Structure formats: C-alpha cells, structure tokens
Amino acid sequence: MPLSRRFFAALTLLLFAQAPTARAGFIIYSGSDAGASSGSPRPNSDAAAAAFDAAAGALGAVSVIDFESAPLGAFASLNAAPGVTITGAGGTSGPPSILDAPTGTPDAIYGYNTTAGGARFLYTQGGTVTVTFGTGVQAFGAYISGIQFSGETITFNDGSSQTVDIPGLTAADGGIAFVGFTDAGKSITSITFNLNGTPGGPDFIAIDDVRFVHADSVTATPAPSGLVLAATGGFMGLFYARRRPRTAPAA
Known part of the structure; x- marks a missing residue:
C-alpha cells in the first residue's frame, strides 16, 4: 500500500x-413487580432503575430526591431540592403529604418508602403531582408504589406532548414500579404524575427516590x-x- x-x-x-458515541433521544425505562411490599424483592423495578441510572449517568450528573429531609405532613408546595418544587391537585384525601409510614396494610396497596435505610416518601390518594424544575431536565425517573389500577401516566412537554404509562397492576395485589426516561438534549421544566387510575381509582400512591439529570449537566467527552x-x-x-x-x- x-x-x-x-x-x-x-x-x-x-x-x-x-469520536464520542452518538446519543439516542427519548427512551423509556420501566419495570413493575405485582404484589411487592416494602420487604419483598423487586427485581423488575430495580432492573429498570439500574438501566435508567446507567443511561442517565452517561448524560450528566444524576440528582436524587429521597424526601428524608422533607418536613412531615401535607403540603401545597414543597421545595424538594434546590430549584425543584413539587405541587399537587385533586387528591381524594387532600393535597399530597410527606409520610414516614404507610397509611394501611398491606403496604403493597398503600405505598411505602424505597430509600435504603430511610423512612419518608411522598404520598397522595389519586389526583396529580407535578414536579417543576427551575433548570430543565433531560432525564427523570422514580419508584412508584401502591399501584392498583391501570391508566396512570407521567406527562410532560419536550417541545411536543409526551406520555409515559405507569404499569397497571391489580387492585387485589398492588405493587411497585420504576418508571423513568431519558430525553437527551431536551430541557423539560415540568413533569406531572396522573394518578387516578381506571377502573376504581383514585389510587393510593407513594413516590420515592426521584432522580433527574439537568439539561445543562453533560458528561464531558474526553478530547x-x-x-x-x-x-x-x-x-x-x-x-x-x-x-x-x-x-x-x-x-
């Protein structure tokens, strides 16, 4: 030659x-474990969380809200982290609350904490929960427990309306799911959980270990x-x- x-x-x-590896766009990470209580294995949910964490970590620094330092009780607006506000509307039992114990048993139906060594979690009976970011995000995920019905969703706008389904479980068993997504290069400022469920809602729901990656947090590609x-x-x-x-x- x-x-x-x-x-x-x-x-x-x-x-x-x-050369840097090309990044995909909107990808959903979702797994559920029917009937899983706070003391049960949750292999499908944890696998989805691990896959999300790996993908989100490739985009930038992953922040986690575990609610352990949030004040107990109901709130109209919660400063969950710097630049992150959570509000709720339309719950059957009133506004969302921060709890440190389930409201009933089994907790697979009523929802529970998922933070290792922790106790607190966000609780609502149906309605909506909205997370608002002062700086937009390009990845978002959370554990959702106490799921009994189908038809519950996470919605947001990344330039167009997007809907992510929360896996539907049964009223008799309840259970838990991890639901997350990456949306590389986008800047999403508001994300809403819609938790009434069909048929038979509103649902008892706990949300915990919320994680996200800011749109301006980018993992550097080595020169x-x-x-x-x-x-x-x-x-x-x-x-x-x-x-x-x-x-x-x-x-």
Missing part, C-alpha cells in the same frame, strides 16, 4: 477511536489524548518528509 494511503488509514483509525495528537503529528511529518522532492546532488 502506498505511504499516503497507509497514513490516511492510520489517521482515520486514530480519530474514530476518539483526543496527547498520544493521539503526537502520533498524528508524527504521521503527518513522516508523510510530508516522504513526499518532499529530492534534489540532485551538487556537482
């Missing part, structure tokens, strides 16, 4: 080895290393040295 072709082939391999730059310069020097015309020796 001529030197020029070998040079460009080697240079292409070096540059592509450093080409010094080795690559040096090698590129070396190849170019070699290429041009070999290409330089030879002069005839002096008489």
